[in-house]
Amino acid sequence: MKTTLEELHTFILIVDKGSISAAAEDLNQTPSGVSRTLTRLEKKLGITLLRRTTRRLNLTNEGERFLQSAREVIQALENAEEAVGSKNVLSGTLRIDSASPFILHSVVPYLAEFQQLHPEIQLELFNSERYIDLIENRIDIAIRLGNLADSSLHAVSLGQSKRRLVASPRYLKARGSPKSVEDLQNHTLIGFTDPRELNHWPLKNNGSDRYPIKPHYAASSGETILHMARNGLGIACLGDFMTIKERQSGDLVPVLQGACVEQKEQIHAVYYKNAQLSLRAGVFIKFLKSKLKNAL
Known part of the structure; x- marks a missing residue:
């Protein structure tokens, strides 16, 4: 093997830190020393890994491919060290x-x-x-x-979470509970700015199992929507994993349960296959x- 683990680690750190000087500070070395390590690695490989400019460093195409392989080598070494260490102590x-x-x-x-x-x-x-x-x-x-x-991506299933309509008792007291899907036209609806498909609610609607809404309020984060619904601003459609405590406490109550379609959102932990x-x-x-x- 022409390259050393020190050279791989230095290369990865330069990329992650965004500059040779930042990597040098992290390694407690001089920038010139880190630069020499990078140059030595490039000479061994016979390729240019990083394009140097006065403002920043940019990975070449070869550098991008080598970076991924370098990370895998370091990760494999860490795995080996963990495997031979104490089975009860992971770090x-x-x-x-x-x-x-x-x-x-x-x-x-x-x-x-x-x-x-x-x-x-x-x-x-x-x-x-x-x-x-x-x-x-x-x-x-x-x-x-x-x-x-x-x-x-390699995926490991963690489970699934049902989506349902919810609103606060304060909102429903002021506006009344919708009795049918059509009644939603007379209510304040809270939806997502992105992704748009989350604004297709799981409701029986004219032979379909999706009801597209036009939100009166919209947010990019489900957490923001949860707070808006809890504060009585309108009706929202959220995953059960977000609303379980509020439904148990009564801060939010289900809406149109009879018209809701069973729709569960898959939850995965993902990482690169290679x-x-x-x-x-x-x-x-x-x-x-x-x-x-x-x-x-």
């Missing part, structure tokens, strides 16, 4: 990404218990309302709701799946 950083509502309602409540089981694992949580590139953002696991379209799943990532997925089994 390292685990980066998890999902939409804010799922993180808040279905991950955060279980973090304390997970930390007690695995105190040496450091969790970093990221909130992305839209799908992101896992490798570019150094995400180990992304938790995604709905249908998966990216065939490059990247080995670290032991700590596998442990977290198994842990979260066991918790959601009784919560969804």
Whole structure:
């Protein structure tokens, strides 16, 4: 092997930090020393990995491909180290990404218990309302709701969550409860700015099982919509994982239950197929799946 682990690690760090100087600071080295390591790696490979400009560094096409392979090598080494270490002590950083509502309602409540089981694992949580590139953002696991379209991702099912219409008692007292789907035309409806398909509510409607709405209020985050509904602004359609506490407390009540169609949103933990799943990532997925089994 021509390259060394030090060179791979330095290359990855330069990309992740965005500059040679930032990587040097993290490595406690001089920028010139880090630059020499990068140049040495490029000479060994016979390719240019990064284009240097006065303002930024840009990966070449070869650099992008090599970066992915370099990450896999480092990940494989970490897996090997974990495998030969104590089976009861997993360590390292685990980066998890999902939409804010799922993180808040279905991950955060279980973090304390997970930390007690695995105190040496450091969790970093990221909130992305839209799908992101896992490798570019150094995400180990992304938790995604709905249908998966990216065939490059390996998916592990965590369960499914039913969508239903809800409103606050205050709103229904002021405006009355809708008796039919047609009555929704006389009510204030809260929907999504994106994705638009979430504004097709699971209701029986003229032979169809979808009822397209035109929201009076719209938001990009389900968490914002939850707060709007809880504060009496209108009727919303949300996943059960978000509203279970509010429905149990009576802060939100189901609407038009007789007209609702059973529609469950799939929930998956995803990662790239060509990247080995670290032991700590596998442990977290198994842990979260066991918790959601009784919560969804």
